[in-house]
Amino acid sequence: MAGGGSAAGKGDAPTVRIVVAGDAKTGKSSLILTAATDTYPPNVPPVLPPTRLPDDIYPDKVPVTIIDTSSSPENRGKLVEELKKADAVVLTYACDKPATLDRLSTFWLPELRRLEVRVPVVVVGCMLDKRDEQYPVSLEQVMSPIMQQFREIETCIECSAFRHIQIPEVFYYAQKAVLHPTAPLFDQEAQTLKPRCVRALKRIFILCDLDRDGALSDAELNDFQVKCFNAPLQPSEIVGVKRVVQEKLQEGVNEQGLTLTGFLFLHALFIEKGRLETTWTVLRKFGYNNEIRLSEDQLPPPIKRHPDQSVELTNDALDFLRRIFFTFDIDGDGALRSNELDDLFSTAPENPWSDAPYKDAAEKDALGGLSVDGFLSEWALMTLLDPVYSVENLIYIGYAGDPSSAIRVTRRRRLDRKKQQSDRNVYQCFVFGPKEAGKSAILNSFIGRPFPEEYQSTTGDQYAVNVVDLGGAKKSLVLREIPEDEVKKLLSSKDALADCDIAIFVHDSSCEASWKRAADLLVDVASHGEATGYEMPCLIVAAKDDLEPYLTEIQDSTRVSQDLGIEAPIPISTKLGDFSNLFRRIVNAAEHPHLSIPETEAGRSRKQYHRLVNRSLMFVSVGAAVAVVGLAAYRVYAARKNASS
Template identity: 80%
Template sequence: MGGGGSRGGGVRIVVAGDSKTGKSSLIVSAAAESFTHNVPPVLPPTRLPDDLYPDRVPLTVIDTSSSLENRDKLIEELKGADAVVFTYACDKSQTLDRLRTFWLPELRRIEVKVPVIVAGCMLDKRDDDQAATLEEVMSPIMHQFREIETCIECSAFKHIQIQEVFYYAQKAVLHPTAPLFDQESQTLKPRCVNALKRIFIICDHDMDGALSDAELNDFQVKCFNAPLQPSEILGVKRIVQEKVLEGVDDRGLTLTGFLFLHALFIEKGRLETTWTVLRKFGYNNEIRLNDDQLPPPLKKHPDQSVELTNDAVNFLKNVFITYDIDGDGALGSEDIDDLFSTAPENPWEEAPYKDTAEKNVLGGLSLDAFLSQWALMALLDPLRTVENLIYIGYADDPSLAIRVTRRRRIDRKKKQSDRNVYQCFVFGPEKAGKSVLLNSYIRRAFSEEYIPTTDDHYAVNVVKQPGGSKKTLVLREIPERRVKKFLSSKDALAACDVAVFVHDSSSESSWKRASELLVDVASHGEASGYDVSCLIVAAKDDLDSYLTEIQDSTRLSQDMGIEAPIPISTKLGCFSNSNIFQRIVSAAEHPHLSIPETEAGRSRKQYHRLVNCSFMVISVGAAVAVVGMAAYRVYAARKSTSS
């Protein structure tokens, strides 16, 4: 197997290092393919011939000055580099020390993360008696600075390994080592393994766990446009079997053997082979799918959401059955890791998806919990959701996996919603019981320990409605300290189907703060046009209420035209009778109800009514005048005729 890569935009290589270390001579010698005596101190950008290297990718080399007065320009050039060549003079050991003590640390300081080639220039001037080899000199530096891809010695005067310097630099950009291989452990990196595993599965057409000779040949033709001869296939399998016994079986090349081959290519410096394979299957340099493998960015209004289609849900149900090997109706953590072993990583191991769904006593996800997690992903990051669906085997048109819902303002006019997934924002003061509400939703045990929430966090589950229908409800907790900043955005409430305001029913100060938050949110909804249904939740019902709690909360709910407060006790589990989550879903399903009205909102409506009435009076007056004029004209005409 063999091949190459391509990069349409060209490669930009910046050459830097101490003064008089041969930077300009190196560039001129590469471009002219001969030594030039009169070289200017700093060259203009130099384009090397496109046919200089096999990839035929445009390559521009930028010369730099090491003087202090040109420092800003140098930093600017380094930040725009695809690769950096650092030079030192082979006859001046202090210039090599400067790479270790200044230039390489400086590159890290300005946070430039690109491949580095170290070029020892003026090889012809080095003392022949120097005992240390290049490997001995550079090994400790390369160990300290892993960004160094290659070290090479050259001579512009004698034209020794000049073109090789820029070949290695270009190769490091087009076929980088870092994403594929861990130099420390000398193993393929997990993301690379996962991508190659997915490619292996795609090429294993008969799904028998091995690539037959015919499948290997198809793979070779797809990636390198050339078939493999039977003797070549035999040779490949022999090499694998000599090193890894389980790499080949009677069905063909196994996944173990496939991965071994790629590790072998990389160890031998043939990174272009693995990169060609990855790119043929749509991967970029981060070993993620290219944008052209995904649907285009979605065009939607802020008050529209994104859901999985029935096609995607049915695919996920089949995936669940496939990975539920023991048939217990749940996927454990190992099953989930196995499921995402063909994706760059398990997306549910990081925020905001980590620990957001209900788990059974063994830590497994039921089918409902599994689908809920995917629904949450589709809601928050639709394109990444589709990307992960493709990684785990979704083969239909990616655009068929998600759908954009109807605008919520249209739902309000129609007095019903057609959504399957609703999002509820949970507001409230500190220690009111917001996090406990979220935890109870995914059936986590109650804890007395108070841990303040610093960032938004989510809980997602399926809610069974009266009549048997199921809806997915996402609860999003907004920490009190973040509310002001959150509401500073005009579209803050656009994604919200229902807002819930939690207060500690035993604390008057908690109620006052919750009511202030309710007014703030209601005012924002009125001003922005994103009115949302609101519910008040009186938490900690197991404690004695403060003296006027019921009167205060009931009066406010009546004044604002929303439902009476819903009492719950998550500590005692006394909220099943209140059907709190069903009531949240019901409010979302009827988006024209439970919308609070503030004093300012009422005044605004009254003003608009008065204005409309004024226009109506004027319109009626004008109409009467027009009718009167017409009648007069008819009367005048008749009078004229009779006379």
């Protein structure tokens, strides 16, 4: 493989913006002017205006703009503003003033961290000509402890503007640190490629291994070279590349060609030799950005939808996922174990389900394996919550279709209510209820978790997702538990209930206080839905049916459900595993959303008011019409009268 290629910097900006900072009198302005004009300036202004280097000064031909700064207290605001806009920072110290070097680790570098300026830093010792030659200093010796402490330092260099020593190199290293940063690719301490870099290169290797034999043949290696560097490899060069790998790493080459191990070794070698541009060119040709994630142009455009529309995977994407599942189910036991799942996501930046809200959100078997339904359920949840992230991960694991063909936007929920039917495949159910009502137990049971013996309070939203079989038709149901303490915050937003297909209100049927709180929550939520136009079907769930109900529980809950015009409470016992077909009933109610929408007293009053207003407007418009007709008739009469006279 050969080097070469260019790339845009942070945010694909057309120029690289380098901010030069440091203590006063450390040679900042002289450094910039000498780099821009190639002559040493006898008189230097206190702070230079933004300075543009010639576009062709460096091989990448990406324009460089250098920003000079003042370290005086009165210019502090301007300095902070410029640092926050920087693509890279050059920190200067004076070679003849050790105190200015100490200030880098005691002030400047900590200050960049405090300001959250997360860009590459190049440390530059200016005025090298003024250092006392009798006291030679090893730059490596001086800078090694600082670089250990501050990993954001990309490189260190000493220069002299007066003697024209290493001036262009300063800004070359700064530009290179932006265009070809080391940090995302290589762990300097361990001297190895970083995991995310390995994962991206593995994906690229698989994409280039067209015959899927686990090695890049000479022809595949040549195609790769042409794609990345626009130049073919001569047969002798291919032989040379493979020889270099085989000498250092025997398993890097086999009879079929260059193996993945050899491919990764080559990139580590390029990086160790300072040729980061080679690896970056490869990554960018395959659509990666500086975070080693797919760049935005590789993903679907922003999804235009109303708050009450959701996003689901298409049949194309689901078929692809089923194929992938069975490809990675190596032992053929119908479940993906953790090692098989890690292998499946080994070409993604990380396993997207290793953290909340996806971790443990789907049903697993006794050995911790995901069935096909559990696997597809996790994808359904990810697509519902973060559709672009879901498509991004589809691409990482090998989805080759148009990214937009993987997802579809559903019909608006208000239209579903009007048409009295929903055609969604994924329904989201909000689970409300007071503390200790049994909300978490319902989520746990839904995904096959054992009933917990001790109560544990839930903090933050929890999700559980599974497939519900409606007698042939399968739907995905997402249960979102909303802690009692979070309800007020949730309802403070106008669109809080927009993405809710159905809500259930859980109470402990043995506790009157639990029922009263659940009833209050039901009225609050239903009222919010009525006021914002996001009404949704609601069900009451009487949990802990294995306990003795409080005295008037059945009468109270039945009366409230009748007053609101919804189904009678559903008794369940998670402890006994008796769910009264709860999950099917939730999906059925979501599929026919017009049947279980509660009507509160406030809602009835609002409707009555609107009916009165509409009736009044109708009388007004009828009266106006009569008046207009009367006026027209009078004009006709007047015209005839005038004509006859």
